[in-house]
Amino acid sequence: MIGTYRRWTISIEDTEEVFFCREDQALLSGMVAMGKRGIPSGCHGGGCGVCKIRIAAGDYEVGCMSREHVSREEEASGIVLACRAFPRSDLRVEVVGKLAKNIRNPSASVKKYGFV
Amino acid sequence: MSVLRIGHINIRVLDMDAAVGHYTNVLGMEKVHEDENGNVYLKGWDEWDKYSVILSQADKAGMDHIAYKVSSDAALDEFKTKIADYGLAVEEEAAGVLPFVGRTLRFSLPSGHVMRLYAEKELVGTAVGNINPDPWPDGLKGAGVHWLDHALLMCELNPEAGINTVAESTQFMIDVLGFYLVEQVVVGPEGNIQAATWLSCTNTPHDIAFVGGPVSGLHHAAFFLDSWDDVLKAADVMAKNRVKIDVTPQRHGITRGYTIYFFDPSGNRNETFAGLGYLAQPDRPVITWTEDQLGRGIFYHTGELVESFTSVYT
Numbered sequence: 001m002i003g004t005y006r007r008w009t010i011s012i013e014d015t016e017e018v019f020f021c022r023e024d025q026a027l028l029s030g031m032v033a034m035g036k037r038g039i040p041s042g043c044h045g046g047g048c049g050v051c052k053i054r055i056a057a058g059d060y061e062v063g064c065m066s067r068e069h070v071s072r073e074e075e076a077s078g079i080v081l082a083c084r085a086f087p088r089s090d091l092r093v094e095v096v097g098k099l100a101k102n103i104r105n106p107s108a109s110v111k112k113y114g115f116v
Numbered sequence: 117m118s119v120l121r122i123g124h125i126n127i128r129v130l131d132m133d134a135a136v137g138h139y140t141n142v143l144g145m146e147k148v149h150e151d152e153n154g155n156v157y158l159k160g161w162d163e164w165d166k167y168s169v170i171l172s173q174a175d176k177a178g179m180d181h182i183a184y185k186v187s188s189d190a191a192l193d194e195f196k197t198k199i200a201d202y203g204l205a206v207e208e209e210a211a212g213v214l215p216f217v218g219r220t221l222r223f224s225l226p227s228g229h230v231m232r233l234y235a236e237k238e239l240v241g242t243a244v245g246n247i248n249p250d251p252w253p254d255g256l257k258g259a260g261v262h263w264l265d266h267a268l269l270m271c272e273l274n275p276e277a278g279i280n281t282v283a284e285s286t287q288f289m290i291d292v293l294g295f296y297l298v299e300q301v302v303v304g305p306e307g308n309i310q311a312a313t314w315l316s317c318t319n320t321p322h323d324i325a326f327v328g329g330p331v332s333g334l335h336h337a338a339f340f341l342d343s344w345d346d347v348l349k350a351a352d353v354m355a356k357n358r359v360k361i362d363v364t365p366q367r368h369g370i371t372r373g374y375t376i377y378f379f380d381p382s383g384n385r386n387e388t389f390a391g392l393g394y395l396a397q398p399d400r401p402v403i404t405w406t407e408d409q410l411g412r413g414i415f416y417h418t419g420e421l422v423e424s425f426t427s428v429y430t
Contacts, residue, residue, distance in 0.1 A: 040427075045130075114312075115426050116328055
């Protein structure tokens, strides 16, 4: 079945990547479908928190997210999990999750003890 | 007096309908009960006790508790004394606190995970019964998993702060609950920090496992399949259902198991795990994986550690 959902343009400020995302598609899904990597990709279910972003500009809707990772206050200020956010206009986003350090400062993410 | 096997895992989900759909249609478990608080209970077709998964609606994903079945009601009293003597607070709960389950012991592992022990759960039988049974039942959905096989729990590990709850929880399982160490990963400049362990109370390579991470949590709950064909079919089922697969079918060096890692709709990681690996026994020499071969231990074919294995969990 060919969908007739509108498609929006999403820009990731940190990496200057741009990708398309349909209204029925979560931002993170749209990103991985186009092979982009700027937002860390994890569980895609709102549970692990690695895809935490701030919507800098644009309209969106959001599904349920684990309160372990996004509080109600954060959600109200435009901080969401990219796997639970659906675009309603073109969006500009910035990455705020803890894995964001890996992009800005790769040596900070070296695991000195195998797993940590 | 012994621990018999893994009994059940209670998983927190953000959207109950989506979760029930996943565990029934993708994994192929059967919903057997819903209690007055909306918790949903599920059973694998090849299990004989009432349920092995409890789903609970919550605003955070992760594991509420994990439970193991013990050999007798009298064993519960002996374990209660041993747990208390070890220095952990342990409560006894009356029969029925967990539906269809007799009295239970409730305590927290050194890593913070809540564990329960019980001796009685309602017996309902496997889907093929125990009189002249067929090898598998008709009407299985999705991957048709046999049973809940094990769980891997993330345990706070911070060597520079002197914190190693992997080692502490491991020692508790051995000294108090009678599990034995089957495989381990050692790290650090002297190769003497136990960063991951796989323990058994049966004869399979693991009934529980612990891996170090920045905070404690649930890495995955694993469900058993027989063969590579079943694993590959399960991968198709996941794709048909647009399930987020974490790692496509691969073999683990550790346990020799065939695996797919994937996520439920709330982001809790599941595994479909196949292959009995080898006969685990208390006198079998412990297998040790070194830090430099860690990738090979987890992902035998590629030998590369995937970032999500260590960073993504609930």
